[in-house]
Amino acid sequence: MAEDLKIIDNANKQEQYKSLIPQIEALIYNETDLVANLANISAALKEQFKWFWVGFYLVKGNELVLGPFQGPVACTRIAKGRGVCGSAWQQQQTLVVPDVEAFPGHIACSSLSRSEIVVPLLNDGQVVGVLDVDSAELAEFDDTDAKYLEQITRLIEF
Numbered sequence: 001m002a003e004d005l006k007i008i009d010n011a012n013k014q015e016q017y018k019s020l021i022p023q024i025e026a027l028i029y030n031e032t033d034l035v036a037n038l039a040n041i042s043a044a045l046k047e048q049f050k051w052f053w054v055g056f057y058l059v060k061g062n063e064l065v066l067g068p069f070q071g072p073v074a075c076t077r078i079a080k081g082r083g084v085c086g087s088a089w090q091q092q093q094t095l096v097v098p099d100v101e102a103f104p105g106h107i108a109c110s111s112l113s114r115s116e117i118v119v120p121l122l123n124d125g126q127v128v129g130v131l132d133v134d135s136a137e138l139a140e141f142d143d144t145d146a147k148y149l150e151q152i153t154r155l156i157e158f
Contacts, residue, residue: 017148083107
């Protein structure tokens, strides 16, 4: 596939995801390099939704280590159970946080981040990383985002 995305601005969130997911599938089809695929997924999500930060952290030992992302510089390492990312890893579930300031133990990689969603990446039932998305707006994420971002993470092969 050509590395161009068809961005849909004048549609609801569900329609935007439904347009974007087949494009992501095409971007990563037959590509076996994990870093390349994570980089393209990050870029596609950032381009479509204009979120503040989109990226991946990968499990290495007892930490999440920064992987491919789009946005300003980020925290490099996150311990299991720490912050939203570490909590999603520990709980093995998607976490939607409408106000990061109200999340106990939130790690402020940027003071501009106001809300966040973190989706665990699973391989054979084990968390091998997380997709982390931050918004500069409060309450940006909801069940629609959780549903479609979880669908996107299932496209990733390890």
